[in-house]
Amino acid sequence: MRPCADYVRQSIDTHLFFGRIMKEHSFFLQAGFVCKDTDFIREADTLRKNFDHLLRDVVSVADGVASPAVLQSGEVVTP
Numbered sequence: 125m126r127p128c129a130d131y132v133r134q135s136i137d138t139h140l141f142f143g144r145i146m147k148e149h150s151f152f153l154q155a156g157f158v159c160k161d162t163d164f165i166r167e168a169d170t171l172r173k174n175f176d177h178l179l180r181d182v183v184s185v186a187d188g189v190a191s192p193a194v195l196q197s198g199e200v201v202t203p
Contacts, residue, residue, distance in 0.1 A: 136186045137194045143179035144200055150175050 154168035183200070194200065 133189055133191055136182065136190045139182045140179070140186055140190060140194060140200045143175065143182050147172060147175040147179055 150168055150172040154165055154172060157164045157168065159165075186195075190200075
């Protein structure tokens with residue numbers, strides 16, 4: 125594979141991994157607030173949704189580009 129293609133594949137793989145991590149962390153943040161912190165809960169929910177959209181975009185771009193090992197590892201999707 126050409127060096128440029130290697131870079132693109134590695135970049136997509138990295139974005140898939142960290143996109144999932146950020147989505148999960150924003151969920152943990154949301155779940156960690158007490159009920160009275162409705163503004164913070166709402167803000168964390170907005171972050172989670174934004175990271176979900178970002179991850180969805182990266183998955184769309186990754187179609188046919190991401191390494192099969194990453195896609196088959198299960199590290200990209202949270203059940």
